[in-house]
Amino acid sequence: MREVVIPGEKLSEGTKLHAGQGTYKADDGVYANTYGLMNKREDAVSVVPLEGKYMPREGDKVIGVIEAIRFEAAFVDIRSAYNGYLPLDGRDRLKAGDVVLVDIASVNEINKVDLERPMKLYEGxxxxxxxxxxxxxxxxxxxxxxxxxxxxxxxxxxxxxxxxxxxxxxxxxxxxxxxxxxxxxxxxxxxxxxxxxxxxxxxxxxxx
Amino acid sequence: MGMKSDIKLIDAKGKRLDGRAIDEMRPLKIEAGVLEQADGSAYLEWGNNKVIAAVYGPRECLPRHKASPYGSTLMYRYNMAPFSVDDRKRPGRDRRSTEISKISEEALNKVVLTERFPNSMININVEVLQADAGTRCAALTAASVALADAGIPMKDMVASCAAGKAGDHIVLDLGKLEDNFGKADVPMAIVPHTGEIVLLQMDGDLSPKEFKTAMTLATKGCMMAYEEQKKALKAKYKGGGKK
Missing domain, CATH: 3.30.1370.10 (K Homology domain, type 1)
Incomplete structure (x- = not known):
């Protein structure tokens, strides 16, 4: 069973280890910045989060709910702090409230999310x-x-x-x-x- | 603060009204993850203080003009329930709660890695259900646990505790009577690992020497509060399941 760590907890003495996801380096060691489970290997240490909102990443497949259609694009709720932007090409017959399986095409530095290739999910x-x-x-x-x-x-x-x-x-x-x-x-x-x-x-x- | 009375706050043996030693904290108990709807939450009991904290976000920033492309906007709301004090607290925002919200928000801004979530906001709501002196410290301590429980990345926790002057002694963690009839109150919040001070206020009068003693004592109190925060978060995922 891996150890539960909290933000600010020291994970290793010295700064030799590579600080992976959920950690940061300070002068005297590597610390956790997330509440999660510690993953310590010989050369690196990381923290797998136990809680937290979804952060969009390029290439992820997500399920979204269409919030609104404006001009030739849909704004999709992807359960993140940020809405997804899905350009429509006229052949997609989508309306607000539809559930879609979409790919994340890109995420920029201010977390603007572009989506592509929607697949509408029916019933279920x-x-x-x-x-x-x-x-x-x-x-x-x-x-x-x-x-x-x-x-x-x-x-x-x-x-x-x-x-x-x-x-x-x-x-x-x-x-x-x-x-x-x-x-x-x-x-x-x-x-x-x-x-x-x-x-x-x-x-x-x-x-x- | 500074009300006149004949109460002897500290007896000949150096014990306080509730039997504590001068450097003893009231019993502190924290539980993480108590609310279903919130992204993160915590319930805290500190002596007779009862506080519940809920964190929502990061989420779309409303009102829009508060959004910043440089990072997430923290919104801290300290509120006292009308039934939290004897008599009745008039509900709603007032001068005091606005001040506490502002300073607590600034304290947490020092540790939360807001730059990860540009243009969003993080709401921290703290409700004081029962008040018995030292609620701003209790609220901030609970809020910090709720933030960690929401999975929000932070450099460190924020732990908070007060010290003050009752009778002629510098004491840790003032109780209600000590707060009302004592001479000074120094609430403080620190970042445990670096010892950085993120909140420091003083109500009443202290000499520079007394002030230093109070700060040292409060730092000690903060570290005790930190240990409880740690315990609460580790307990949530202990053993088999979430319970």
Whole structure:
């Protein structure tokens, strides 16, 4: 189990280690600047955040909700501090309130987000989970996602913490429960096995 | 501050009205992540003070004219509930809460890495549910935990505590009677690792020597508050699940 660190906590003496994500270098050592789990290797140290809003990054796939259409572009809520800007080419029949799976084309230095290639999502259910937990929902090389999709449910995961689920009522409910479990147990080990047990009905999801 | 009374604030044995030693803090308890809707939150009890802090953001800056391309705008709101004091506090902003909000905002601005989120804002709302002297310190201590809980990057935490003069002694963390009938109150907030002072005020009169003693004592108090902040944040993700 990795150690939980808080902002300002000293992670290593001296400045030899490379200061990775969530850390900074001061005169006498490397410190954390985020509340999260410490990842210490021989040559580098970083902190994986446990909380926090989604920060848009170029190349990410996110699920957005269209807030407004103005001229030939849509303003899309991507659950971040910043709205996404999606130019439309006239063939996209999108309106406010639509849910889309989009790519982030670019993010500039003042975090202006440009989106591209929207894919409209119909029906189904939209679920919001903390974006910092998404890597666990996807799993190592998509292993967790594969596990969740075994039930035949249509599942899209946006890097911004939105999950789109479509299928029959029972499967959707079960998938939702599994996702809640992942969020709750995200910082623990052996997560894939726990979820596997749950989906195969050997656990009721209450055990910690 | 400075009200006249016959109360002896410190007895012959050097004990205070509530039985504390002069360098003893009231019991402090913090819990992180107590609100569902907020991005980050904290609940704090410090003696009879009860404070709840909620952080929202970074999010779109409203009103727009407050947005800055150089960084996120912090908006700190200190508010006392009408039922937080005996009698009744008239609800809403007043001179005192505006002042406290301003100085606390400036204190937190020193540690939050606002440059990461240009053109956005971060709202910090602190509600005082029960007041018993030292609420600005309690509020700032809770706000700092709530900010960390919201996952907002910061150089360090901000820990806060007050010292003051009751009777003829310099004491740590004034209680209500000591605040009302004592001679001076020095609230202070520091950045624990560098020892940088980010908030320092004084109400009442102290000699330069007394002031220095009070500052040393308050620094000690801040470090104790910091230990509690650390405990609260580490406890949230202890063991198996979030609980």
């Amino acid at each position: 259910k939209l679920m919001d989970i903390p974006s910092v937990k998404i890597p666990r929902v996807v799993g190592h090389k998509g292993s967790m996602l594969e596990l969740l999709r075994k039930s035949g449910v249509t599942l899209f995961v946006g890097r911004n913490g939105r999950v789109y689920i479509k299928g029959d009522t029972e499967t959707v409910k079960k998938t939702e429960e599994a996702l809640n479990m992942i969020v709750e147990l995200a910082h623990t080990d052996g997560l894939t096995d726990k979820i596997k047990d749950f989906l195969e009905g050997e656990s009721n999801g209450n055990e910690k």
